[in-house]
Amino acid sequence: MAGAGAAAGAVALGGWTPAVALPAPGSAGSSQASTLPVPPAFPDDVPLVQQGYVNWAGDIRFDAVWTATARTPDDVVRIANWALDHGYRVRAKGTMHGWSPLTVVPGENVERTVLVDTMTHLNAVTVHPGAVPATVTAAGGASLEAILTALQDHGLGWANSPAIGDLSIAGVLAIGAHGATYPAAGETVVPGQSFGSLSNLVTALTAVVWDADAARYGLREFTRADPEITALLTHLGRSFVTSVTLQAGTNTRLRCRSIMDVPWQELFAPPGAPGRTYESFAEQTGRVEAIWFPFTDKPWLKTWTPTPVRPSESREVFGPYNYFFTDRLPEPLTDLLGQVASGIGAATPAFGIGQLAAVQAGLALTDTDDLWGWSKDVLFYLRHTTMRVTAGGGVVVTARKNIARVIHEFTTWHNERMTELAARGEYPINGPFEVRMCGVDDPAEVLVDSAGPPNLSPVRPRPDRPEWDTCIWMNVVTLPGTPGASAYFRDMERWMARNYSGDYATFRSEWSKGWAFTGDGGYRDPEWLTETLPAAYTTGIPAAGGWTAATESLDAHDPHRIFANSFHDRLLP
Secondary structure (H helix, E strand, O other), X not given: OOOOOOOOOOOOXXXXXXXXXXXXXXXXXOOOOXXXXXXXXXXXXXXXXXXXXXXXXXXXXXXXXXXEEOOOHHHHHHHHHHHHHHOOEEEEEOOOOOXXXXXXXXXXXOOOEEEEEOOOOOOOEEEEOOOOOOEEEEEOOOEHHHHHHHHHHOOEEOOOOXXXXXXXXXXXXXXXXXXXXXXXXXXXXXXXXXXXXXXXXXXXXXXXXXXXXXXEEEEEEEXXXXXXXXHXXXXXXXXXXXXXXXXXXXXXXXXXXXXXXXXXXHHOOOOOOOOOOHHHXXXXXXXXXXXXXXXXXXXXXXEEEEOOOOOOXXXXXXXXXXXXXXXXXOHHHHHHHHHHHOOOHHHHHHHHHHHHHHHHHHHHHHOOOEEEEEHHHHHOOEOOOOOOOEEEEEEEEEOHHHHHHHHHHHHHHHHHHHHHHHHOOOOOOOOOEEEEEEEOOOHHHOOOOOOOOOOOOOOOOOOOXXXXXEEEEEEEEEOOOOOOHHHHXXXXXXXXXXXXXXXXXXXXXXXXXXXXXXXXXXXXXXXXXXXXXXXXXXXXXXXXHOHHHHHHHHHHHOOOOOOOOHHHHHHOO
């Protein structure tokens, strides 16, 4: 599964390589002994190896999982039917850039699980610029960067995208990934684009589903008009999408400015406050992101503004990932990182101040505080090598008039809680608070006949609240294993669910990140899993488009739960 964003001002800790890559016995290069029982009668022409699995945060880690490399969609079908016949489960594998256990579950027995590598071969991209609307068809393992590069070559693009470009399109759609694009006051969407999640761009997809007549799994194409597609548009890993077609619109040039001199009290001020508030920037540019490092007074504020002609102050860029300094930290800050990571919480304030100073220096040294270029080249600004962190938070769906109120209430709570804990010598949070916005999955933005929005998209609209058109993503991140972090995230998300409720707003978890916290970690709270989450996709939503309908549809397409794991058995029983 894919994540939508991460701590943008932090350090690279390096990529990872598989702990082991042992071919199955009988295949070429299989002289080494297998460490897992050999899957019986696996299709002998499909490459199968034992390979390590490590998710992006590093908290889901296996030295060896059987991993097949599908060369065609038919290979996925054959693997699914083999799994049915032999009692195995199949999990799609992309870049593993995620936190939640929607692929594999930490600590579970994976002897009867086969991961399917989607990115080595299932990565074709074809643009249809003459279609109405213009579209792009991508295999499930194609990266966002490859898709947007191909679209850019034809003068096309998307309004919204996660900040990391090497995510697989199937992984991104599975969790309803989003970007930081929200309309400025009076702005309308470019036809073919969407201010909502990427799932709202889908016009058709092909998935491996159960064929009751044949009593086997097979490929089936779904159009956006098909009522059965709505559950598949954000399926949380309960399906296997092999191909997707998405609409696109005319590409735009964006100016991205970094602003470092606004005090957090001014930026996150209450409604009606004067000055340079987050709300005022949203009115001007729509596309606003703020990253507030702990124990610092001025956040890193970024704005993106559609700008057809390069301003004289801006530097033109010709490719993405222009903040090179986010991949390397100066030695004094790495020393502090080591202290914080080793449990010396008192180093947290200095670490937060150091992170901000590194961003300030990096922007100055690389001349990246005012950039201009094609949308892709300024929207992609994080590499997968950015610092590994864990995250809590989610999205508040509300009315535009509530932007300042929502952010002020949360930052007030967060600051007071952090200050209280620091006075006791406790530092559970050593990474930044991040806020960005997008729109809901507006059906009017879909330019083909549509059966409705994605059932389980965190930004799906509430038909009973048509004025709730604004989605405010707020996350707090910290290094994995930081003492007290799980309890902090537990208290935080429970406060958010209580506070953003009723006639004011609704709160939903961000599928790729951390949620359902107890004091022992995420994805554990039974009340959150069985009551809070289903209610967020039931209240105010027609029965045909809600949680239960999605669960039933996913089960109908995979009644043998081949595309599931033990966590799905709890979350979507």
